[in-house]
């Protein structure tokens with residue numbers, strides 16, 4: 001790749017963006033598309049045909065041979081099935097065809113995608129439908145160039161089978177509720193409110209050669225064994241450190257690939273753990289941000305491969321150093337350009353800000369178990385509460401200034417700004433909040449950062465759809481209540497003050513500015529009555545509790561049946577993940593570690609015997625102690641593996657999904673830890689050359 005790239009030319013060159021549409025479509029059709037996107041009109045067949053032809057011509061001019069409906073089944077990854085544009089003519093030649101019908105709807109065989117009991121396989125029909133709000137793009141890989149059309153995926157009977165359907169619905173819910181609030185507050189100019197999201201993505205890079213010698217990394221994405229090297233992350237010398245050449249050239253190519261797709265990769269840096277990095281894009285609407293984050297993760301892996309490396313997106317590839325997460329920056333913005341979470345210098349905007357802020361506080365406090373559930377996965381269980389990421393308890397960080405302001409308003413006290421003006425709702429501006437609060441709190445799961453909230457529990461490998469579905473829906477729910485209060489109030493400003501006051505009085509338990517990693521916080525949170533759902537198995541069943549079903553059904557985001565299916569899928573995925581890890585644990589201990597350590601013991605034993613044959617009085621206590629330690633630990637490995645196998649068999653036999661996941665979570669995991677304890681002890685006693693796997697030192701420090 002040449003060093004001199006024309007960034008402006010490159011940016012978005014593989015994206016059928018609005019500007020491309022504007023250029024390629026007749027004016028009336030383009031305008032129609034904008035209205036369809038806004039939900040103001042239905043897409044007609046004629047328009048779809050025109051758009052399809054323009055898309056096809058554009059794609060073919062860039063070398064595309066295939067098109068694909070690109071969707072996000074509940075596996076958490078993306079799916080695609082390629083069809084070529086080729087349409088053979090009777091005279092033996094071909095035409096390149098792509099109709100509006102093919103653009104709008106697809107029918108992939110859905111039988112092997114998880115549906116959580118929603119359908120039987122004989123009713124396997126699933127449909128994909130074009131999501132006009134997310135731009136089509138070209139994907140370049142070894143198969144060639146494919147035009148990918150972002151689509152929603154649902155069943156024959158209309159149930160959502162993917163991550164996009166509920167996301168779009170939740171965006172609609174928060175849009176509707178926000179507009180009601182705005183209109184009650186006297187804003188009649190905004191016609192749309194969009195949830196915007198900027199996901200910061202953490203990842204690890206490891207050398208491919210080492211990766212391929214680790215069955216656990218290859219099959220489970222994380223190491224099930226591995227002793228800590230002499231150095232970990234204690235010096236904090238990796239965080240924001242100089243980027244190594246090999247990584248830098250990876251980042252450069254990654255940026256180029258993302259920019260071509262119109263993904264605004266913006267920030268990159270070394271993270272806390274060795275060989276850990278982060279990439280942040282500029283935010284988009286929640287829907288586009290979700291699609292693009294999926295594409296980003298996929299591109300990260302693909303580009304790493306070209307550089308002889310593997311990109312690990314697992315939440316905890318290595319014990320003993322930080323794992324990876326995703327910070328989900330979230331806010332609400334109007335189509336008139338106002339960020340509703342931005343406290344401004346204008347009284348009207350401040351009133352809005354306080355209402356939306358209160359709604360978020362109340363929503364997070366009322367529905368914190370659902371937010372927690374939205375970030376739950378087997379991988380993320382290793383992080384949350386591990387003193388490296390937020391605990392499993394949800395709390396909100398507002399910062400001193402903002403907390404003070406809300407507290408004062410709720411007590412009916414006046415607030416003075418710098419000029420000495422008294423702040424009254426709708427009359428004067430709030431005192432300006434410091435732009436860069438010095439007490440930026442890094443340990444809070446849900447932190448206010450200047451003009452957005454940052455949900456920091458999200459798992460690095462998961463789709464951000466789920467967390468944003470919950471965020472949008474819970475905020476929509478409280479905003480709906482507020483809109484009603486405001487619409488019925490005789491004095492709107494007074495009602496705003498009442499809303500802030502009620503919110504602070506009833507929900508201030510969720511506000512916590514202290515150290516979220518500290519041991520003192522957990523008992524304090526318990527005293528406040530905050531939920532502490534420690535594991536996935538504790539959190540996921542929240543989805544089908546009455547309050548949750550009521551919430552999601554009220555806002556038409558997910559039905560009870562859909563929630564149940566999702567819960568089943570998440571529990572099953574959890575069990576499957578732990579099952580794979582447990583199998584690896586048994587396999588690697590039995591077929592790699594035991595033979596290697598036995599061989600080492602035997603070589604040590606022979607050397608002692610040989611030595612004694614030459615020097616009968618030689619002091620061999622050191623060797624003998626080592627042999628004894630090795631064989632003691634080896635014996636312990638055998639015992640621990642047997643217990644693991646027993647518990648694993650019990651878990652595998654359990655048919656009830658929740659009971660099964662509980663067995664994995666409680667019994668299988670603790671047996672795995674026991675095996676690991678002895679295996680890791682053996683690693684540091686065994687000849688390095690005889691150890692069958694690359695060490696943590698290889699994986700974390702060599703690139």
Ligand code: ADP
Nearest residue numbers: 196197198199280281282283329330331449452
């Ligand atoms: P940090 O606050 O973590 O230091 P930044 O300010 O650079 O980092 O923002 C982190 C992410 O938040 C970026 O992806 C950025 O685009 C996104 N972001 C910024 N403003 C908003 C907003 N109003 N809504 C959603 N995301 C936002």
Ligand code: MG
Nearest residue numbers: 200327329454
């Ligand atoms: Mg951040």
